Amino acid sequence: MTNHVEKVTQIINxxxxxxxxxxxxxxxxxxxxxYLPEDAxxxxxxxxxxxxxxxxxxxxxxxxxxxxPRGKHLVTVCLGTACHVRGARAVLDExxxxxxxxxxxxxGDMQFTLETVNCLGACALGPIVVIDGKYHxxxxxxxxxxxxxxxxxKPTK
Amino acid sequence: MxxxxxxxxxxxxxxxxxxxxxAHEMGIVIPTLCYHPGLSAYGACRICLVEVVKGNRSxxxxxxxxxxxxxxxxxxDSERVKRVRRxxxxxxLASCPHSKTLQDMAASMGVNKVRFKIKNRGCILCGLxxxxxxxxxxxxxxxxxxxxxxRRVGTAFGLTPEECRNCGACEWICPVCEQxxxxxxxxDGLCGGCQNLVPVETCTVCIRCSESVGPQxxxxx
Amino acid sequence: MxxxxxxxxLERLRRRILSQRDPEKPRISVxxxxxxxxxxxxxxxxxxxxxxxxxxxxxxxxxxQTGCHGFCERGPLIVLYPQRIFYQxxxxxxxPEIISKSVLKGEIIDRLLYVxxxxxxxxxxxxxxxxxxxxxxxILGNNGIIDPTDIKDYLAVGGYSALAKALFQMTxxxxxxxxxxxxxxxxxxxxxxxGLKWESCRNAPSPDGIRYVICNADEGDPGAYMDxxxxxxxxxxxxxGMIIGAYAIGAHHGYVYIRLEYPLALENLNIALEQARKxxxxxxxxxxSGFDFDIKVSRGGGAFICGESTALMASLEGKVGEPRxxxxxxxxxxxxxxxxxxxxxxxxANVPLIINRGAEWYSKIGTEGSKGTKxxxxxxxxxxxxxxxxxxxxxxxxxxxxxxxxxxxxxKFKAVQTxxxxxxxxxxxxxxxxxxxxxxxxxGSMMGSGGMIVMDEDTCMVDIARYFIKxxxxxxxxxxxxCREGLDRxxxxxxxITEGRGKETDIELLEELGNLLKEASFCALGTTAxxxxxxxxxxxxxxxxxxIKERRCPAGVCKAxxxxxxxxxxxxxxxxCLRECPQGAISGEKKKPHVIDKSRCIKCGLCRDxxxxxxxxxx
Numbered sequence: 002m003t004n005h006v007e008k009v010t011q012i013i014n015x016x017x018x019x020x021x022x023x024x025x026x027x028x029x030x031x032x033x034x035x036y037l038p039e040d041a042x043x044x045x046x047x048x049x050x051x052x053x054x055x056x057x058x059x060x061x062x063x064x065x066x067x068x069x070p071r072g073k074h075l076v077t078v079c080l081g082t083a084c085h086v087r088g089a090r091a092v093l094d095e096x097x098x099x100x101x102x103x104x105x106x107x108x109g110d111m112q113f114t115l116e117t118v119n120c121l122g123a124c125a126l127g128p129i130v131v132i133d134g135k136y137h138x139x140x141x142x143x144x145x146x147x148x149x150x151x152x153x154x155k156p157t158k
Numbered sequence: 159m160x161x162x163x164x165x166x167x168x169x170x171x172x173x174x175x176x177x178x179x180x181a182h183e184m185g186i187v188i189p190t191l192c193y194h195p196g197l198s199a200y201g202a203c204r205i206c207l208v209e210v211v212k213g214n215r216s217x218x219x220x221x222x223x224x225x226x227x228x229x230x231x232x233x234x235d236s237e238r239v240k241r242v243r244r245x246x247x248x249x250x251l252a253s254c255p256h257s258k259t260l261q262d263m264a265a266s267m268g269v270n271k272v273r274f275k276i277k278n279r280g281c282i283l284c285g286l287x288x289x290x291x292x293x294x295x296x297x298x299x300x301x302x303x304x305x306x307x308x309r310r311v312g313t314a315f316g317l318t319p320e321e322c323r324n325c326g327a328c329e330w331i332c333p334v335c336e337q338x339x340x341x342x343x344x345x346d347g348l349c350g351g352c353q354n355l356v357p358v359e360t361c362t363v364c365i366r367c368s369e370s371v372g373p374q375x376x377x378x379x
Numbered sequence: 380m381x382x383x384x385x386x387x388x389l390e391r392l393r394r395r396i397l398s399q400r401d402p403e404k405p406r407i408s409v410x411x412x413x414x415x416x417x418x419x420x421x422x423x424x425x426x427x428x429x430x431x432x433x434x435x436x437x438x439x440x441x442x443x444q445t446g447c448h449g450f451c452e453r454g455p456l457i458v459l460y461p462q463r464i465f466y467q468x469x470x471x472x473x474x475p476e477i478i479s480k481s482v483l484k485g486e487i488i489d490r491l492l493y494v495x496x497x498x499x500x501x502x503x504x505x506x507x508x509x510x511x512x513x514x515x516x517x518i519l520g521n522n523g524i525i526d527p528t529d530i531k532d533y534l535a536v537g538g539y540s541a542l543a544k545a546l547f548q549m550t551x552x553x554x555x556x557x558x559x560x561x562x563x564x565x566x567x568x569x570x571x572x573x574g575l576k577w578e579s580c581r582n583a584p585s586p587d588g589i590r591y592v593i594c595n596a597d598e599g600d601p602g603a604y605m606d607x608x609x610x611x612x613x614x615x616x617x618x619x620g621m622i623i624g625a626y627a628i629g630a631h632h633g634y635v636y637i638r639l640e641y642p643l644a645l646e647n648l649n650i651a652l653e654q655a656r657k658x659x660x661x662x663x664x665x666x667x668s669g670f671d672f673d674i675k676v677s678r679g680g681g682a683f684i685c686g687e688s689t690a691l692m693a694s695l696e697g698k699v700g701e702p703r704x705x706x707x708x709x710x711x712x713x714x715x716x717x718x719x720x721x722x723x724x725x726x727x728a729n730v731p732l733i734i735n736r737g738a739e740w741y742s743k744i745g746t747e748g749s750k751g752t753k754x755x756x757x758x759x760x761x762x763x764x765x766x767x768x769x770x771x772x773x774x775x776x777x778x779x780x781x782x783x784x785x786x787x788x789x790x791k792f793k794a795v796q797t798x799x800x801x802x803x804x805x806x807x808x809x810x811x812x813x814x815x816x817x818x819x820x821x822x823g824s825m826m827g828s829g830g831m832i833v834m835d836e837d838t839c840m841v842d843i844a845r846y847f848i849k850x851x852x853x854x855x856x857x858x859x860x861x862c863r864e865g866l867d868r869x870x871x872x873x874x875x876i877t878e879g880r881g882k883e884t885d886i887e888l889l890e891e892l893g894n895l896l897k898e899a900s901f902c903a904l905g906t907t908a909x910x911x912x913x914x915x916x917x918x919x920x921x922x923x924x925x926x927i928k929e930r931r932c933p934a935g936v937c938k939a940x941x942x943x944x945x946x947x948x949x950x951x952x953x954x955x956c957l958r959e960c961p962q963g964a965i966s967g968e969k970k971k972p973h974v975i976d977k978s979r980c981i982k983c984g985l986c987r988d989x990x991x992x993x994x995x996x997x998x
Contacts, residue, residue: 307857
């Protein structure tokens with residue numbers, strides 16, 4: 002990865018290099034790189050004069066952060082209670098089967114990253130799968146195949 | 159000075175002290191795991207819980223963090239407290255079966271079986287090592303990573319931190335890791351991380367040891 | 380746009396806004412909440428805009444995208460003014476007809492009307508919709524008529540008049556007394572008396588005079604989205620409440636801690652804050668009163684525990700969300716060690732209402748111990764899924780059947796879960812329970828933030844208990860032993876039970892661990908974590924026993940305990956299931972009954988979902 006210093010420092014200064022805003026800084030950094038690169042975390046720790054482990058601890062505590070690069074398409078399955086009661090687990094199992102990975106993992110070809118979330122607050126549409134920010138409501142195991150097809154560049158296998 | 163009653167005995171304690179300290183002054187020893195007088199109180203292990211009685215109701219509170227208050231009525235060894243302590247020790251043993259400290263504690267409390275599947279995590283997450291490194295050594299080389307059951311003590315990216323000064327305190331203060339690293343030589347003991355010592359059986363994390371190693375490793379018990 | 384520097388300025392502006400609005404002028408309001416947006420309501424708005432332009436009506440007909448109307452099951456929703464014609468399940472293709480028929484001629488389009496199942500009647504107007512008129516929408520009511528991105532809409536409905544009254548006609552002590560008198564209790568779950576909290580924060584010493592007011596918008600309970608809709612649809616009501624609270628407490632700095640998973644709410648909140656600042660309602664010398672106060676927004680990082688006050692404050696300090704001992708309350712020493720007053724979104728939204736209409740009026744609503752209204756998200760196995768606002772004291776039965784419209788597909792009601800992962804499941808025989816803080820706690824549940832999940836005969840209560848414990852094991856911060864280790868072991872036991880490995884001693888062990896968490900955990904996440912398990916054991920012990928003793932799941936949910944078979948009598952041999960089966964476990968010749976190879980069946984349910992003849996039986 003190329004030199005992150007300028008970009009990351011810019012983000013740090015956006016918050017006045019204030020330690021309190023560490024989480025916001027990491028969110029902005031992840032928005033740019035789509036994950037948290039090691040170098041970026043080292044720069045943050047350096048600029049904020051924090052032990053690296055403290056920044057690392059925050060990066061590993063909050064589910065929103067990922068230290069691994071994400072795939073092209075982010076598939077998020079909602080596992081909130083309302084969605085669960087309407088069969089979200091079966092939907093997740095079907096998605097797992099189709100993409101071939103467990104939640105929290107990215108496919109080898111960097112096409113898909115699968116994650117789960119505990120309620121998006123759109124409970125009338127449950128079960129919900131969000132792909133690249135688009136909400137696909139009333140999902141069922143049957144609809145998984147056709148919904149995912151749209152996002153595939155090349156056929157599977 | 160504040161007047162309170164511990165185990166039926168009236169006593170006085172300095173304002174600002176904790177119930178644990180006040181009890182200790184009286185000679186009452188409340189068991190602890192994550193507490194150390196030289197470090198900030200953490201309140202995580204819950205072994206030091208005592209019963210705080212108010213009228214005809216009572217609540218359990220961690221004595222290491224509970225400030226003394228005038229008129230407090232404390233029970234350090236009631237049936238309720240004993241029951242809770244036993245279950246906590248049983249849970250910890252299920253995650254850290256080889257710890258002599260835990261085994262001794264279990265024996266003294268009458269816990270003689272573990273009803274849960276043994277998952278050898280080798281760490282009770284008491285945080286003593288982390289707090290020592292941060293508060294006494296002012297290094298902050300190790301810390302807590304992740305959360306929930308995946309919470310663990312470690313270093314950033316699993317690498318030796320720049321701040322580590324090889325003091326070995328993290329190994330020394332650990333209540334569950336009984337043995338020092340038994341690596342045959344310093345080179346083999348260098349696992350590249352600064353974490354709690356990982357002897358073969360108990361600890362999960364390896365600290366880079368100091369220079370004074372004998373032929374059998376760092377310390378020989 | 381000049382800043383408002385006095386109440387007179389504010390009232391002048393309000394009068395001017397109102398004078399420019401003609402209540403008889405035709406107006407279309409489209410619900411733009413996250414739920415309806417997922418149903419493409421933005422496309423509906425675009426289509427309506429296009430059609431208005433096409434017919435040259437852009438200046439004569441107002442089109443507004445509002446916040447969440449609450450009747451989420453029926454989205455996209457639109458309301459046509461001035462008649463208040465109510466259309467549901469609107470699609471972009473309906474736009475031309477809506478404009479030509481309804482807007483121009485006042486004609487009703489039948490197929491877009493809501494049909495009330497119970498009375499078998501088509502409902503034409505919004506105020507006739509039983510779902511709405513059985514509620515008391517004093518907080519949510521404005522969601523349907525204001526555009527959250529336009530402060531003028533909020534001003535038009537009387538917004539910021541409570542602030543003016545508080546700043547210029549009341550002292551901080553009087554404001555606190557009024558809130559105390561109203562009986563307002565925290566809407567975030569714990570239900571602590573708001574007035575008392577404000578008072579203790581105001582009275583707590585602060586050497587440098589700094590105090591904070593914080594809004595907890597980290598709505599983490601799965602299934603609850605009341606706060607999302609309030610912040611999305613009426614952010615100014617929350618802002619106004621916070622400014623009043625800050626003035627009463629003596630705080631000049633405010634924070635809103637909002638969930639990362641609510642991008643639209645975040646966006647609308649930021650727009651509202653900007654506008655409030657522009658108008659001099661936030662910032663230095665608010666309305667010329669001499670009072671300075673501003674609000675910063677902080678986003679959550681995806682951690683349920685950060686809904687707990689001390690963990691939230693730790694997060695605001697850039698640290699991990701690890702709770703702190705609460706021997707010293709946060710109102711005395713909170714964020715950065717200063718006195719901090721934390722309240723939930725809905726609590727803040729109640730404040731302007733109480734100041735404007737008075738504590739006496741407010742305290743007439745609700746029960747003795749629980750005053751005012753409460754917003755609930757009614758979700759799950761219920762016909763009318765959506766947000767409801769009801770007076771405290773209404774019975775669960777009324778909510779489920781009269782407002783919720785009962786259980787879909789003729790299924791039988793089994794339980795309603797309140798309070799999220801900290802709450803419990805309430806069975807059928809307790810449906811006449813009034814909704815009230817104490818009453819809900821008495822039966823082993825709690826009010827919580829307002830999630831109300833309805834479950835039917837096809838829901839397995841053991842699976843539900845397992846679901847909540849799994850959720851909590853992922854969200855526990857991991858600091859204390861009872862929560863971290865206890866929840867992990869409870870999950871192991873519940874997993875064993877749902878997969879057919881339950882033991883006779885399991886229920887007792889679950890209760891023992893559950894009680895340990897209740898007594899010994901460090902924070903409220905832990906002490907309430909066992910409620911779902913303990914309440915399901917209390918009311919549905921027979922289901923647990925069926926799983927353990929008979930290796931059977933009565934609801935047919937737990938995969939390991941169910942078998943899929945094809946009923947040879949109903950099967951027509953059409954072969955659809957054979958093609959759908961991902962494991963190739965179904966075999967059979969055309970037009971002959973098919974068979975499922977149980978050793979290959981993974982119980983995904985695709986065959987049952989695709990069979991047109993209901994020939995797949997789950998037992």
